Amino acid sequence: MNVWDAIGEVLTGWGGTDCLLELHPGSGVIHASAPQLRREVSDLALQLSSWGIRKRHLVPLFLNNSIAFVQAFLALLKIGAVPVLVKMDYRRLELEEVFRNAEPQAVLAEKHHLPVLQPFLNERMIVVGKSAERLELAQSAEGLPPPEDIPEEIASINYTYRGYGYPLGAMVSHSQYLQGAKILQEHLQGRRGEKMLVILPMAHIFTLIACILAPLLHGLTGSIALTLHPRLLWGFIRDFRIDYITSVPEIYEMFCRLRDPSIDLSSLKAFVSGGSRLTGDSYDNIRSAFSIDLLHGYGMTEFTPVSGNVRGQARNGTVGPIGRGLECRIASPLSDGVGEIQIKAPWITKRYYRRPGETKEAFLEGWFRTGDLGRLDGEHLVFVRELKNTRKINGNIVDLQELSRALRMDPEVAEAEITWEQDALVARIATRARIDFKEKSQKLKTFLRGNLAEYKIPKRIIQI
Amino acid sequence: MDSQGTGMSLERIRSAIKNIVSRITRIDSAEFEDQVLIREELGIDSLMITEILANCEKYLGVTIDETMLVNVETVGGFLNLVTSLKGRKLA
Numbered sequence: 001m002n003v004w005d006a007i008g009e010v011l012t013g014w015g016g017t018d019c020l021l022e023l024h025p026g027s028g029v030i031h032a033s034a035p036q037l038r039r040e041v042s043d044l045a046l047q048l049s050s051w052g053i054r055k056r057h058l059v060p061l062f063l064n065n066s067i068a069f070v071q072a073f074l075a076l077l078k079i080g081a082v083p084v085l086v087k088m089d090y091r092r093l094e095l096e097e098v099f100r101n102a103e104p105q106a107v108l109a110e111k112h113h114l115p116v117l118q119p120f121l122n123e124r125m126i127v128v129g130k131s132a133e134r135l136e137l138a139q140s141a142e143g144l145p146p147p148e149d150i151p152e153e154i155a156s157i158n159y160t161y162r163g164y165g166y167p168l169g170a171m172v173s174h175s176q177y178l179q180g181a182k183i184l185q186e187h188l189q190g191r192r193g194e195k196m197l198v199i200l201p202m203a204h205i206f207t208l209i210a211c212i213l214a215p216l217l218h219g220l221t222g223s224i225a226l227t228l229h230p231r232l233l234w235g236f237i238r239d240f241r242i243d244y245i246t247s248v249p250e251i252y253e254m255f256c257r258l259r260d261p262s263i264d265l266s267s268l269k270a271f272v273s274g275g276s277r278l279t280g281d282s283y284d285n286i287r288s289a290f291s292i293d294l295l296h297g298y299g300m301t302e303f304t305p306v307s308g309n310v311r312g313q314a315r316n317g318t319v320g321p322i323g324r325g326l327e328c329r330i331a332s333p334l335s336d337g338v339g340e341i342q343i344k345a346p347w348i349t350k351r352y353y354r355r356p357g358e359t360k361e362a363f364l365e366g367w368f369r370t371g372d373l374g375r376l377d378g379e380h381l382v383f384v385r386e387l388k389n390t391r392k393i394n395g396n397i398v399d400l401q402e403l404s405r406a407l408r409m410d411p412e413v414a415e416a417e418i419t420w421e422q423d424a425l426v427a428r429i430a431t432r433a434r435i436d437f438k439e440k441s442q443k444l445k446t447f448l449r450g451n452l453a454e455y456k457i458p459k460r461i462i463q464i
Numbered sequence: 465m466d467s468q469g470t471g472m473s474l475e476r477i478r479s480a481i482k483n484i485v486s487r488i489t490r491i492d493s494a495e496f497e498d499q500v501l502i503r504e505e506l507g508i509d510s511l512m513i514t515e516i517l518a519n520c521e522k523y524l525g526v527t528i529d530e531t532m533l534v535n536v537e538t539v540g541g542f543l544n545l546v547t548s549l550k551g552r553k554l555a
Contacts, residue, residue, distance in 0.1 A: 254515050258522070455509060
């Protein structure tokens, strides 16, 4: 079943509550009822079709968190086009790889973001820009043939990393989205009419599944906050009686430090957590500060959630039991039971777009190799660390090889070794000649800032 | 430091801001010279900036809109922004 068909069915019998809210700091709230969302997605699908977007067309989305993002995503699915999910933080090096790999037929972007994308747009692309609440055709193109290598079952292409030094487009099926949303709901047990706060970027599959699709498919209201400022978020939680938040541990830790006991947060029932490591101390601090369930889980672009703690049964130190219907094994465990986490299910990503070699390496005898180390503790999975050459910063995946390659683009850099120390990226650089390293370090950071997502900039650059 | 930071001299306000930034970023405040670039040189990310703003609001009794930071690039620029907001509040 197509994601839009499934959501369309649910919207028909939704009832009177909003299905989406957009919470603006200081300037009110935008509501979207179920009939309104159905109508607006249908209208937008017609509009995008009239502009030339067709079935199987690949369409990168560069939109901020908003009701418009949800509408655009669903409208593209309705047409049968394939949204390409890419972080707005991506800059030249990442965008070069994505555009070269995907060769999209159209782009849908915030108007203010189009200059960043300009080097990758060409006259053969349909370009749609969004400003305020309107989408406008910025460039038209006729009769673009769709690619022939996107199976019918594929809903979207979502870019991720596995340590190769460049992003890979995971081909995400409709059933992957629907099954992920089903498992998330089985763990969270949210009820119709309750509200999920959306604060993580929607281009990330964790946010799409936990904050948009699972709520839409089960009658909860996705409440999109356009800020991470705790003072404003406390106000939203109090005023709109928010029941759940989905976020990464780093943001929950910040919430702990900035908890204001004078503000009524009694509507909160549970936190859904994922995307980064959650230490035992952090778990205790968050639970102590908020006194609600903290449901930490584990997943990846190729399937999420692989596992997740269950409402009322959460355990510190684990990422919860494996999602129902998913098989999981620990490959080649050592004496402590730690080995590579491998998963198998009909609905996980089966390949990376136009990357046959990387696809072949990702599977072993039908099992998907996560590239992470873990062990089983009874029925619960315990995440130990990454095996692949990536790290997570605030839930964002950083490919250490990509960063090293970017630094070595500088002709004065002979070697660049990237390590993870005290929760920060550190680059150790060997130069070809003696130079003013302080000045070089500054220039390298400036170069990286224009060429990679900001969160990939190393905190320290050290000369070796 | 008292809550709201009332009755503080300009130098103490600047010192309080530097202490907040140092605590959150785990960078020695001795590195916070006025011309130092917040993002490029100190590596302060957007989540840290959010927490810094929230702490400045909490301890200095100012309200800082995130849009005010669009043109702030240096430590000196940030100190001037917050001290000017504090000064308006005291006036």
